[in-house]
Amino acid sequence: MLSMPNRKLGVKTKAANVRVSIVVPTFNEEKLIGRTLRNLRAVTPAGTQLIVADGRSKDRTVVVARRFARVIFEKGHSIGSGRNSGAEVCKGGVLWFVDADTFPTRAFYQGMVEAFRDPAVVCVGCHVMPEHASLARRVFFHFLNFIVAGTVAAGWPCIAGSCVAYRRKDFEAMGGFDTETASAEDMELSTRAAKRGKVVFLYHVSVPTSDRRVCQLGVLGLLKDWVRTTVMFLSGRKTKAYFAPR
Numbered sequence: 001m002l003s004m005p006n007r008k009l010g011v012k013t014k015a016a017n018v019r020v021s022i023v024v025p026t027f028n029e030e031k032l033i034g035r036t037l038r039n040l041r042a043v044t045p046a047g048t049q050l051i052v053a054d055g056r057s058k059d060r061t062v063v064v065a066r067r068f069a070r071v072i073f074e075k076g077h078s079i080g081s082g083r084n085s086g087a088e089v090c091k092g093g094v095l096w097f098v099d100a101d102t103f104p105t106r107a108f109y110q111g112m113v114e115a116f117r118d119p120a121v122v123c124v125g126c127h128v129m130p131e132h133a134s135l136a137r138r139v140f141f142h143f144l145n146f147i148v149a150g151t152v153a154a155g156w157p158c159i160a161g162s163c164v165a166y167r168r169k170d171f172e173a174m175g176g177f178d179t180e181t182a183s184a185e186d187m188e189l190s191t192r193a194a195k196r197g198k199v200v201f202l203y204h205v206s207v208p209t210s211d212r213r214v215c216q217l218g219v220l221g222l223l224k225d226w227v228r229t230t231v232m233f234l235s236g237r238k239t240k241a242y243f244a245p246r
Contacts, residue, residue, distance in 0.1 A: 017093075018093060018094055018113055019093045019094065020092045020093075020094045020095075020096055020165070021048075021051065021090035021094070021095055022040055022048060022049065022097075022098060023086030023087055023096070023097050023098070024036060024037070024040075024050070024052050024053070024097075024098050024099070025055070025074065025079055025082030025083050025097075025099070025100065026052055026054045026055065026082070026100045027054070027055035027077075027082070028057045028059050028061060029057065029059075029100040030059040030060045030061045030064060032210060033052070033061050033064050033100050034068070036100055036103060037052070037067075037068035037069055039103045039104065040098065041068060043104060043106040043108075043109050044109055049070075050068065050070065051069060051072060051090060052065040052069045052070070052086070053074045053083065053086035054072070054073055054082075055073075055077050055081075056074075072085060076179050078179050078180070078181070079161070079183075080176070080177030080179040080181065081177075084176040087168070087171060087172075087176060090168065092168065093167065093168050093169070094113075094116050094167055095165060095167075095168050095171055096165040097161055097163075097165070097166075098162070099163070099209065101210035102162045102207060103207065103209070105205065105206075105207055105208075107205050108163060108202060108205045108207050111124070111202045111204075111205050112124045112165050112202070115200040115202070116165070121167065121198045122167050122170040122193045122196050122197035122199065123157070123165065123166050123190055123193040123197075123199040123200070124164070124199075124200045124201075125148075125152070125164045125200075125201050126202040126206065127145040127148075127149075127203075127205060127206040127207065128160050128162050128207050128208075128209050129141050129206050129207070129208055130210065131208045131209070131211050132211050137211075145206075149203060152201040153201075156191055157190045157193070157194050157201070158187035158191065160186055161177070161185065161189075162207075162209055163207045164186065164190070166193065167197075170193065170197065173196070174192050174193065183229045184229050
């Protein structure tokens with residue numbers, strides 16, 4: 001059972017003294033950020049620390065976000081920089097990173113907290129699926145999730161940063177996300193995390209995300225982008241530009 005939440009530091013579990021802080025990086029997310037933050041408030045106990053790290057958005061992202069969360073501004077301008085900037089002001093022992101267009105479920109929150117009761121666990125991830133996708137697109141994403149799950153089972157996890165949590169002391173010891181690459185910063189950090197302890201993948205949990213990338217690029221475009229990003233990551237090269245929505 002969960003204890004009453006600590007209203008200053010985040011969520012606390014009686015068994016393992018787990019405190020969770022949430023970081024949501026944003027850049028021109030006016031259309032979706034309200035839904036994302038409302039969703040996070042709904043699936044976590046009252047008082048959960050919720051930080052929005054904004055990349056100097058040109059729209060009303062900050063105005064909307066301040067209704068639900070504390071807003072800070074990232075020091076650089078990359079997804080890794082946004083996540084790291086948010087992490088710097090977090091108080092929780094667990095850092096939960098959520099993309100601005102992703103809507104985690106209570107099942108992920110509960111599974112994540114349960115996993116971190118094991119002090120050897122350093123990272124927790126899960127399946128991510130687009131909303132409103134056609135059958136063909138869902139099959140494609142099931143295939144991608146199958147590959148991700150396989151990398152975890154093989155001991156070389158490549159977990160998406162759209163919904164992932166890290167134990168803060170390990171995150172800080174690793175130096176956080178790579179801020180010099182425009183993509184694959186999530187895969188790179190999860191592979192480093194596996195060298196420090198257990199990486200848990202919640203095989204029974206699937207978190208919805210918006211289908212905007214599918215609509216923008218199509219299945220073939222997404223596959224091409226995924227292959228390009230993965231090849232660059234495996235070859236040790238950093239991506240300087242990334243055209244898909246952050």
